[in-house]
Amino acid sequence: MTPTGCWEPTASIEALQARALQLKYLRSFFDRRGVLETETPVLGRHGVTDLNLDSVEANFAPIIGCPARSGWLQTSPEYHMKRLLAAGSGPIYQVFRAFRSGERGTRHNPEFSLLEWYRPGFTDRELMAEVADLVCGWLECPAPHTLSYRDALVRFAGLDPFEVSDEELENRCERWLGEGNASGLGRDGWLDVLMSHEVEVALREQPPTFVTAYPASQAALARVSVEGGVPVAHRFELYVNGIELCNGYWELTDAEEQRQRFLADNEARKGAGKPEMPVDEALLFALEAGLPDCAGVALGLDRLLMLKMGKTSIAEVVAFPFEIA
């Protein structure tokens, strides 16, 4: 796939300089707001249970007092950072190198830079305002609009995600997957098709847009409440030029609810023929000890740099992407 002897970076020196400037901007942004920079492990005992996230396994030789054990490169610093929050860290941020197996494309590299931060006492709305300050201050773009997941699908895909029947959703997805090929994806899978093939494409022509109020089935680690008669997750994503830039939650703090979601994730993994992942008990203990009410968000820094520089491929802003790393 890649010629041997290919040693040069795929990003220009100018892109490397812009990356350094971006880091400086972020650190000064959080410094001014009194948010503490932290570092947490890249190599952990646990991966994630998410159906659609696969951790990279990194096994470890035995050391004194500890037999050989399997480990996982973290897909985000979320669990460790929540343990810090439960220990009373106050507001924290981190510039993290995250790993996701099997993800490579014009906007994906399996190893990528993630900015993640947590704000005790903030709601999702308050954190969205801070995300807008950070992103617009750097990209010099107009302030984002906000669109609910429901309105985004109604407007750009022409159907109501909470009302549409399974049958209609499946038929609709055959437009993209071909006749008879859309079965078995499930409701969230079908909605993902419409989100990535229709909504995301339409958002390229829109000003920066927050999508909020996701279906409860896509809550991940966000709390859920009833809005407009349906349970929706306090989860938000920001799209700039149709590029998904961040994913944030008004965080779930209920340990028991969290455990149930982990178990449900593993059921879904089993159903999809994926290996089950051990549940991170340390996180659940931290939630039991008391995670402060908080909102948190993870933002892709390589994509932010792509937008800053007007690049269309992540390889143009990453010195050595996967193939030549």
Next chain:
Amino acid sequence: MASYSTNEFRSGLKVLLDGDPCAILENEFVKPGKGQAFNRVKLRNLTNNRVWERTFKSGESLEAADVIDQDMEYLYTDGEFWHFMMTDGSFEQHAADAKAVADVTKWLKEQDVYTVTLYNGAPLSVTPPNFVELEVVETDPGMKGDTAQGGSKPATLSTGAVVSVPLFINIGDVLKVDTRSAEYVNRVKNV
């Protein structure tokens, strides 16, 4: 027959989709952060040259299509089939039907070499070289001295193709023509 997974799809790979042989043109990985991964693929259907867009779940696979390109010399047509012969010394012959040769008939000159695409061993399509040299069999008389600039006129070539040529071209001239655009390039021999 082998099959290929979405992560092996690359430009030029030949696969079977809905029973038709197709060539992959583009393969784009799309995945919402917390959502399902898909591959948005563009393919050219080799039976009709139409471009298809189709999305696959990442990790799905398609059967490989037995499609190969071979250099062959054009021999003759019997009206129903156009006959080609391998240039590898095997003298193996293949008969292409009207669907396979399509509008390439207008560039077919006996003894010239063409690319014949075989699907399951039978000709699927014929591709002419980018440039061919053909004789003019019909055109208005040439205007002497007008070799620099000025208008153009139609000329019919020995294969039946009609191209727009400069006014100085005469019947019997041999022209170099770009088959991709059907445009006159230059005169290689004049009478």
